[in-house]
Amino acid sequence: MTPVTRRRTPEELLLQVQAEEAQDSRGRLKIFLGYASGVGKSFRMLDEGRRRAERGQDVAVGAIQLPATQDVEELLKKLEVIPLRTMDGARVMDVPAILKRQPRVCLVDGLAWDNPSGSMNPSRWQDVRQLLDAGIAVIASINIQYIAELQGQVERITGKHVTQTVPQSFLYGTDEIVVVDAPPEMCFGHSGQGVAGDPTRLAHQLSELREIALLFAADVVDHQLETYLKQNGVAASYGTQERILVCITPRTSAKAMIESGKRNAERFHGELIAAHVRQGRLDDQAKAALDRNLQMAREAGAHVEILEGDDPIEAILEFARERGITQIFMGHGLDTQWWHRWTGGPVGRLIRGAQGIDVRVFPQ
Amino acid sequence: MTPPAPGKLKIYLGYAAGVGKTYQMLTDAQDLHRQGHDIVIGYFEPHGRADTIAKTEGLEIIPRRKVEYRGAVFEEMDTDAILARRPEICVVDEFPHTNVPGSARIKRWEDVTVLLEAGIGVLTTMNIQHLESLNDQVWQISGVRVRETIPDWVVKQAEQVVMVDVTPGALVNRLLRGVVYSQEKSKKALENFFQESTLGALRELAMRQTAHESESHHVESDIAESDRNAAISHGTALETEPVVAPTDRFERILILVTADPSSAMVIRRAKRVADYLHADCMAVAIQRPTGGNKVAAGEREAIERHLNFARNLHIDARLLDAESAGDDPAKALVEFARVNGVTQLFLARPRGTGLKGMLQASIEQRIVWLSRDMQVTIVADRTRCA
Numbered sequence: 040m041t042p043v044t045r046r047r048t049p050e051e052l053l054l055q056v057q058a059e060e061a062q063d064s065r066g067r068l069k070i071f072l073g074y075a076s077g078v079g080k081s082f083r084m085l086d087e088g089r090r091r092a093e094r095g096q097d098v099a100v101g102a103i104q105l106p107a108t109q110d111v112e113e114l115l116k117k118l119e120v121i122p123l124r125t126m127d128g129a130r131v132m133d134v135p136a137i138l139k140r141q142p143r144v145c146l147v148d149g150l151a152w153d154n155p156s157g158s159m160n161p162s163r164w165q166d167v168r169q170l171l172d173a174g175i176a177v178i179a180s181i182n183i184q185y186i187a188e189l190q191g192q193v194e195r196i197t198g199k200h201v202t203q204t205v206p207q208s209f210l211y212g213t214d215e216i217v218v219v220d221a222p223p224e225m226c227f228g229h230s231g232q233g234v235a236g237d238p239t240r241l242a243h244q245l246s247e248l249r250e251i252a253l254l255f256a257a258d259v260v261d262h263q264l265e266t267y268l269k270q271n272g273v274a275a276s277y278g279t280q281e282r283i284l285v286c287i288t289p290r291t292s293a294k295a296m297i298e299s300g301k302r303n304a305e306r307f308h309g310e311l312i313a314a315h316v317r318q319g320r321l322d323d324q325a326k327a328a329l330d331r332n333l334q335m336a337r338e339a340g341a342h343v344e345i346l347e348g349d350d351p352i353e354a355i356l357e358f359a360r361e362r363g364i365t366q367i368f369m370g371h372g373l374d375t376q377w378w379h380r381w382t383g384g385p386v387g388r389l390i391r392g393a394q395g396i397d398v399r400v401f402p403q
Numbered sequence: 404m405t406p407p408a409p410g411k412l413k414i415y416l417g418y419a420a421g422v423g424k425t426y427q428m429l430t431d432a433q434d435l436h437r438q439g440h441d442i443v444i445g446y447f448e449p450h451g452r453a454d455t456i457a458k459t460e461g462l463e464i465i466p467r468r469k470v471e472y473r474g475a476v477f478e479e480m481d482t483d484a485i486l487a488r489r490p491e492i493c494v495v496d497e498f499p500h501t502n503v504p505g506s507a508r509i510k511r512w513e514d515v516t517v518l519l520e521a522g523i524g525v526l527t528t529m530n531i532q533h534l535e536s537l538n539d540q541v542w543q544i545s546g547v548r549v550r551e552t553i554p555d556w557v558v559k560q561a562e563q564v565v566m567v568d569v570t571p572g573a574l575v576n577r578l579l580r581g582v583v584y585s586q587e588k589s590k591k592a593l594e595n596f597f598q599e600s601t602l603g604a605l606r607e608l609a610m611r612q613t614a615h616e617s618e619s620h621h622v623e624s625d626i627a628e629s630d631r632n633a634a635i636s637h638g639t640a641l642e643t644e645p646v647v648a649p650t651d652r653f654e655r656i657l658i659l660v661t662a663d664p665s666s667a668m669v670i671r672r673a674k675r676v677a678d679y680l681h682a683d684c685m686a687v688a689i690q691r692p693t694g695g696n697k698v699a700a701g702e703r704e705a706i707e708r709h710l711n712f713a714r715n716l717h718i719d720a721r722l723l724d725a726e727s728a729g730d731d732p733a734k735a736l737v738e739f740a741r742v743n744g745v746t747q748l749f750l751a752r753p754r755g756t757g758l759k760g761m762l763q764a765s766i767e768q769r770i771v772w773l774s775r776d777m778q779v780t781i782v783a784d785r786t787r788c789a
Contacts (some may be wrong), residue, residue, distance in 0.1 A: 069570070249614075250614045254610070256610050264600060279608050280611070395783045397783050399773055399779070
């Protein structure tokens with residue numbers, strides 16, 4: 040749908056004001072996201088630093104992972120490096136030195152690095168937050184295996200457990216995220232991969248990790264897009280991510296719908312939402328059936344919403360528009376009144392009202 | 404003589420001009436050249452970008468073929484010359500390009516197919532907006548109806564799809580750098596604001612598509628592996644039934660094709676859903692007895708066009724006679740679906756609006772009514788409302 044500028048709600052104005060204020064004083068954060076070591080995250084990060092420095096920006100390197108590859112070493116020669124300092128025998132980013140030096144842009148590798156106890160911040164990503172708060176822009180790089188919420192998924196693939204992580208919310212708060220995508224083959228022969236075994240299996244694992252990285256980045260972009268549109272009072276849904284809404288009533292045989300919704304959401308890497316529109320009082324039997332259906336939806340991983348509204352079809356449509364739903368799953372009504380053959384009944388109304396949204400009608 | 408093993412295809416996928424697809428492709432080409440591969444440039448679009456042009460240095464370029472059309476001279480990739488030169492790998496920019504009329508093949512991707520079949524590996528570039536199944540969504544997002552599209556199955560043949568990513572902000576900066584600002588700075592900023600959100604949406608689509616291509620690769624290799632394992636455990640040859648998760652085989656999608664232009668939208672959407680669900684996909688149009696009037700002839704032509712469009716997307720598409728079902732098209736469709744084990748029907752939204760739409764049962768409503776044993780998806784009009 041075309042973005043339509045409309046009057047902004049107070050909440051949206053507040054969001055914008057907050058965002059603008061934060062923008063003014065805070066440094067911008069840009070992150071290069073990789074799916075394995077060897078895809079070239081550090082190189083891309085330093086290369087951007089080099090280009091910015093050549094354009095006259097004040098750039099300094101805050102932290103870099105060692106040992107570096109040869110091309111990374113070459114880049115480092117062209118940049119000012121603020122050396123790490125040693126604390127309790129551990130090498131940590133020298134935050135006080137960076138704050139004192141106050142570059143416009145600081146390059147930081149190894150975001151998940153833990154600082155030794157007694158440091159101002161437990162982890163390096165919190166050091167970065169401190170730099171951002173001080174108005175220094177940061178360009179950083181991270182491997183998906185260090186994102187806390189992705190750990191389970193990544194561990195299942197690599198069989199390796201990492202203890203140092205960065206919370207997902209920190210990455211959602213970035214101003215810019217870039218995927219460093221190289222096909223799995225590019226990573227062959229690179230040391231430090233750590234996934235032993237035959238090349239086919241390795242390629243397979245890498246491609247799974249790559250997929251996780253791409254989808255994570257897509258989610259971050261989706262989140263940013265939504266925030267951006269909201270801040271600017273644009274009522275638009277681009278349908279870039281599939282969002283499936285399953286309509287639940289006490290009467291629907293919800294099982295087929297929920298199962299199908301779950302499968303569709305999984306295949307599209309989309310979102311599954313189940314909604315019920317509360318209407319009047321239900322007898323005990325209907326209530327029990329409804330609870331069963333809603334529980335089933337929850338177990339399938341659906342986000343469950345109870346909606347209010349005198350007109351259930353209108354309530355569903357309004358919710359769907361607001362949430363950027365791309366597909367509505369609905370059960371075929373049991374009502375067999377003759378006039379519904381002509382008007383289509385509630386299903387017909389939903390179909391006519393669902394502008395820009397697919398409607399899937401399920402047999403009952 | 405046995406034909407050569409088909410060459411491998413690698414696609415550099417972007418979301419807009421200027422993200423650096425060609426640059427990345429040529430960087431890789433230089434690497435491959437250095438590693439000793441026999442690589443040539445079959446087609447390259449310089450767009451006047453100095454740093455990209457510099458990346459072609461040292462690489463052999465196959466001269467373009469000059470084609471005259473309506474008094475003007477156009478330059479196209481010389482597929483025959485590449486075949487004669489027979490390199491190991493060939494760089495072909497702008498995968499979705501349409502050749503000038505009079506060329507041997509209509510689309511560049513068809514030329515690429517010829518190269519691949521001859522055993523030549525190909526590196527090529529494209530933007531997400533050229534993927535056929537996303538055509539309506541791209542229109543919805545950007546307001547641009549992309550004409551040069553590539554069927555999804557062609558992209559699916561790629562050995563690798565790599566996403567070339569920059570942020571929309573960096574891209575807009577790239578475009579603006581060196582460009583003189585007009586006085587109407589604010590107006591321009593507003594335009595850019597919309598532009599940036601459009602770019603963001605396209606970028607997200609490209610990321611999801613790249614993930615999907617990567618996934619379908621290892622899903623397929625999983626299936627192949629389970630086939631192998633099944634063969635081993637049964638101690639039999641590979642003639643055993645392919646082992647596929649049973650739920651995957653359950654889905655069969657049937658598209659109702661009509662003369663209405665919305666058919667293209669329904670076909671694209673249904674095929675996309677089918678691809679994601681690993682479902683079968685068929686399409687039928689219902690032929691009504693015409694009596695040879697003119698309107699019916701035009702309708703028939705449109706239907707034939709839509710069926711051909713479906714076939715180009717590798718959908719089994721046919722024309723069905725309604726007479727068998729007593730001239731009831733809805734009934735004919737539903738019966739065909741039942742006989743063929745269809746689990747999902749895909750239809751366009753009913754057209755009738757106003758009083759007529761309210762009072763008259765459309766064929767779509769009749770289908771929903773009749774097909775109470777299968778899922779029916781009414782595909783949305785992905786239109787841009789001003």
